[in-house]
Amino acid sequence: MYNNLGRLYQFELKKLAKRxxxxxxxxxxxLCIGFTVTSGLFGTYYVEGEPVESHYQIFKTDxxxxxxxxxxxxxxxxxxxxxxxxxxxPMGVERYTLTQEYQTYARPYSxxxxxxxxxxxxELADIRNWEVDEDTLYMARTELLEKKWQAIPxxxxxxEFWRNKENxxxxxxxxxxxxxxxxxxxxxxxxxxxxxxxVAICLSSVFSEEHTRRTDQLMLSSAKGKTTAxxxxxxxxxxxxxxxxxxxxxxxxxxxxxxxxxxxxETPAQIYFTTYSYPLTMGEACLIAYGxxxxxxxxxxxxxxxxxxxxxxxxxxxxxxxxxxxxxxxxSVPEQYRILAQMWDWSPMAYLSKWNVFDLRTxxxxxxxxxxxxxxxxxxxLLSVVLAVVGKYIxxxxxxxxx
Amino acid sequence: xxxxxxxxxxxYKNKIAVDRISVKLRQGVYGLLGANGAGKTTLMRMLCxxxxxxxxxxxxxxxxxxxxxxxxxxxxxPQDFGYYPEFTAMDFLLYLAALKGIPKAQAKRKANELxxxxxxxxxxxxxxxxxxxxxxxxxxxxxxxLNDPKLVILDEPTAGLDPKERVRFRNLIETLGKDSIVLLxxxxxxxxxxxxxxxxxxxxxxxxxxxxxxxxxxxxxxFYLKQFEEVSDNV
Numbered sequence: 150m151y152n153n154l155g156r157l158y159q160f161e162l163k164k165l166a167k168r169x170x171x172x173x174x175x176x177x178x179x180l181c182i183g184f185t186v187t188s189g190l191f192g193t194y195y196v197e198g199e200p201v202e203s204h205y206q207i208f209k210t211d212x213x214x215x216x217x218x219x220x221x222x223x224x225x226x227x228x229x230x231x232x233x234x235x236x237x238x239p240m241g242v243e244r245y246t247l248t249q250e251y252q253t254y255a256r257p258y259s260x261x262x263x264x265x266x267x268x269x270x271x272e273l274a275d276i277r278n279w280e281v282d283e284d285t286l287y288m289a290r291t292e293l294l295e296k297k298w299q300a301i302p303x304x305x306x307x308x309e310f311w312r313n314k315e316n317x318x319x320x321x322x323x324x325x326x327x328x329x330x331x332x333x334x335x336x337x338x339x340x341x342x343x344x345x346x347x348v349a350i351c352l353s354s355v356f357s358e359e360h361t362r363r364t365d366q367l368m369l370s371s372a373k374g375k376t377t378a379x380x381x382x383x384x385x386x387x388x389x390x391x392x393x394x395x396x397x398x399x400x401x402x403x404x405x406x407x408x409x410x411x412x413x414x415e416t417p418a419q420i421y422f423t424t425y426s427y428p429l430t431m432g433e434a435c436l437i438a439y440g441x442x443x444x445x446x447x448x449x450x451x452x453x454x455x456x457x458x459x460x461x462x463x464x465x466x467x468x469x470x471x472x473x474x475x476x477x478x479x480x481s482v483p484e485q486y487r488i489l490a491q492m493w494d495w496s497p498m499a500y501l502s503k504w505n506v507f508d509l510r511t512x513x514x515x516x517x518x519x520x521x522x523x524x525x526x527x528x529x530x531l532l533s534v535v536l537a538v539v540g541k542y543i544x545x546x547x548x549x550x551x552x
Numbered sequence: 553x554x555x556x557x558x559x560x561x562x563x564y565k566n567k568i569a570v571d572r573i574s575v576k577l578r579q580g581v582y583g584l585l586g587a588n589g590a591g592k593t594t595l596m597r598m599l600c601x602x603x604x605x606x607x608x609x610x611x612x613x614x615x616x617x618x619x620x621x622x623x624x625x626x627x628x629x630p631q632d633f634g635y636y637p638e639f640t641a642m643d644f645l646l647y648l649a650a651l652k653g654i655p656k657a658q659a660k661r662k663a664n665e666l667x668x669x670x671x672x673x674x675x676x677x678x679x680x681x682x683x684x685x686x687x688x689x690x691x692x693x694x695x696x697x698l699n700d701p702k703l704v705i706l707d708e709p710t711a712g713l714d715p716k717e718r719v720r721f722r723n724l725i726e727t728l729g730k731d732s733i734v735l736l737x738x739x740x741x742x743x744x745x746x747x748x749x750x751x752x753x754x755x756x757x758x759x760x761x762x763x764x765x766x767x768x769x770x771x772x773x774x775f776y777l778k779q780f781e782e783v784s785d786n787v
Contacts, residue, residue: 150653167638363634371651372624
């Protein structure tokens with residue numbers, strides 16, 4: 150007698166691929182992704198009811214300015230240029246961004262100016278009076294980090310961990326045009342939710358359908374029906390989850406890089422994540438985030454499939470899965486309840502946001518701190534295995550009765 | 553070749569669906585008769601390992617019903633079996649063959665052979681959703697025979713078949729009974745009279761008759777109807 154896992158796996162994939170729902174959901178998901186990535190380019194910027202510039206024009210103008218600064222270090226010289234440029238803006242203007250001086254002199258440096266503002270907390274008026282100093286700027290960043298760590302609150306070992314990581318980042322930071330990667334990270338939350346819904350919709354009836362169609366009798370009475378068939382279904386479901394998550398991730402990244410530009414892979418992630426101290430580049434951060442999304446799809450898929458076997462109802466499974474996804478977006482546990490908040494934020498329904506993937510809270514194991522993106526995927530894989538084994542137990546114990 | 557059903561019972565809360573049935577089946581065709589609710593389908597499901605008995609054991613040549621080796625020699629046609637509407641008849645048989653652990657090349661050969669046997673060879677590439685009830689039933693019979701089963705359990709196999717198909721089916725069962733244990737349930741007494749070597753009759757979860765039915769026992773249909781009437785009277 151042959152195991153036939155490969156052939157059963159092919160048939161399970163065929164069953165899934167024959168569902169119209171899968172293709173319709175895939176199409177809707179791709180449209181959502183396309184819209185999410187490009188939505189910032191549509192529409193017009195209005196001031197007091199008057200159209201000023203289209204969003205596309207704003208993007209194109211800023212792109213030229215940002216590319217002009219690309220490759221430069223954020224050092225004394227660049228900071229001075231930025232402050233000098235902003236000094237050109239006339240004083241006492243209510244909306245300085247509408248002045249000709251801002252458009253001509255300051256706007257090309259707006260990215261650097263925003264960084265100064267974020268790190269130091271100074272506004273335009275303060276910056277005008279600021280004696281430009283590179284060291285003071287980077288010290289302000291360090292103070293900002295310490296305040297943030299205190300507020301979360303991080304433990305002493307976590308603070309030490311991040312201080313060590315911070316020391317590994319070369320100073321001064323170098324600035325690069327990295328719009329493609331920034332948009333990819335901005336879109337991450339939406340893509341994550343789309344992926345979770347896709348998996349819930351397409352896999353919620355993998356097992357329940359066998360019961361409602363009454364094919365379960367033929368399956369469970371055949372030699373491989375109680376063992377190999379279960380794993381073939383699980384593997385096919387995982388394949389659909391992973392393939393979809395990969396396709397969604399690739400579509401997002403390719404769209405972002407082709408529309409907004411592929412340059413900027415090497416940009417320090419700290420330019421984008423102001424208070425994150427792990428020495429990563431923007432390109433690496435993108436790869437990590439979307440890698441995490443793909444691993445989460447495995448857990449989401451197995452969860453939907455096992456739930457469908459437990460409930461014997463695709464609709465109930467979909468309702469519960471959707472409810473959990475919505476809850477994940479709606480509920481937020483205050484940071485001061487550190488353990489509870491961390492557990493909730495790292496749970497699969499809430500985890501897929503850039504702030505949780507690049508979380509400052511860590512998990513300390515054997516005296517070592519592990520970042521969220523290092524430890525959560527491993528936990529998800531472990532949970533997936535446990536869930537799959539529990540599912541097999543439920544599946545094998547199923548009794549065909551009634552009807 | 554021996555199927556031993558030893559004091560098998562199935563209880564649902566207050567209802568005993570199958571009540572301490574013990575019987576030994578050897579090569580041949582067994583007809584299982586009984587009114588609706590007599591426990592036929594419950595017994596058959598337990599014999600197929602898809603419903604666990606509350607008590608008792610079922611073994612085929614010493615192999616317990618819960619084991620894979622047991623299911624490997626089993627061919628089962630449920631009373632109301634499901635199918636995959638988007639699958640072709642050939643896909644369906646190949647999928648079931650994979651479930652039964654049959655190697656690919658053998659599965660293909662066997663599927664073609666069985667499609668011809670049940671006169672579905674000309675529609676083997678058509679989707680099952682386009683099939684009539686009788687065609688689906690014939691496909692169900694074909695799938696039950698994919699693994700050359702030693703134990704064939706057929707729950708209402710003639711339902712949906714036209715008279716011509718039924719005669720062909722009887723002949724097929726007769727052939728199967730030469731090498732296997734065939735247990736079939738039906739409401740149609742004439743099917744049993746024509747095919748079955750032995751009759752098993754169930755009432756209220758119990759076996760009320762077991763053995764060969766010959767003219768000395770009187771008319772089988774009359775006996776069966778008498779039992780059925782008693783059930784109706786009780787209701």
